[in-house]
Amino acid sequence: MTTPAPEALRLEAALRAALQVAEIPGARVWPEGDALPSVRLFGPLPGKADHDALSVQAWLRRANTNGTAQDGGCSQVSIQFADVDAGHRLAEMLREPADRAQAAAGVLAQELKARQVGACVRGRADGRVTVEIPDPATEPAAMNLARALGASTIAKFLKLDVVEGAWEFTDRLRWLMIGVVGEGVTVDGRFGNEPRVSGIDIQMTPGQALSLVWRLK
Known part of the structure; x- marks a missing residue:
């Protein structure tokens, strides 16, 4: 999905800050140029024991976040966002605790x-x-x-x-x-x-x- 560069950069910064606050081991924000950045997880979300695409997808659904979780191999789960608002919603959820x-x-x-x-x-x-x-x-x-x-x-x-x-x-x-x-x-x-x-x-x-x-x- 093509996104204006300033919006993508703001989302990338918000996600990086949220991951730092949440202290999720090994989590990364993957910039996609003029597309929406994605989040790559190498460990479970805060307070969660499971680390797989299905459990992350269920968490996104409960959090009303319009995103897709996919297994990326090597214990990696990638989260792709449907739009900028979904990315910012995830950032808020990660920071909330x-x-x-x-x-x-x-x-x-x-x-x-x-x-x-x-x-x-x-x-x-x-x-x-x-x-x-x-x-x-x-x-x-x-x-x-x-x-x-x-x-x-x-x-x-x-x-x-x-x-x-x-x-x-x-x-x-x-x-x-x-x-x-x-x-x-x-x-x-x-x-x-x-x-x-x-x-x-x-x-x-x-x-x-x-x-x-x-x-x-």
Whole structure:
């Protein structure tokens, strides 16, 4: 399909940016000169286990994207677009999980900062929001989070500078977070160079992140 060069170039740029945000391994945009660019996948789409033309075609159909998926050999699936709008629709769909996660992460980061919870908050390409909390034995972030959620005695009788105490604290924080935002949130201890917990990682959906913001207010 012949397409005006500026439109094809804009679509090519939008697709490249979307693939970068979505962090799809090995994905490429294939320019076609004065024709529409195509997308070549060498791995599954975000959140999808299957990687073949049939599963990609089904995904395009559910996303209301007018495109055709074809097997290209060597584990490659090529997506051809019916028009420029279809290409931009795919770019939006690829970006959506990361964009939603990043937006929720930004709101949560502000609320945690207001509660003196020093943490690294980010939205991931797969649509999850992560909160990286430093060592609860040396930094107050984890305890400040628990206090803000009404659990000021969460570390009672625990020695956070030893493995057993830190793991018990992590387990208590896990149950606290499940009670606050629901099932699906994960809370795991993080190991550093020493054989003890060096931090705590929390992962949740954007919706759960916003629920946490609501509870913290």
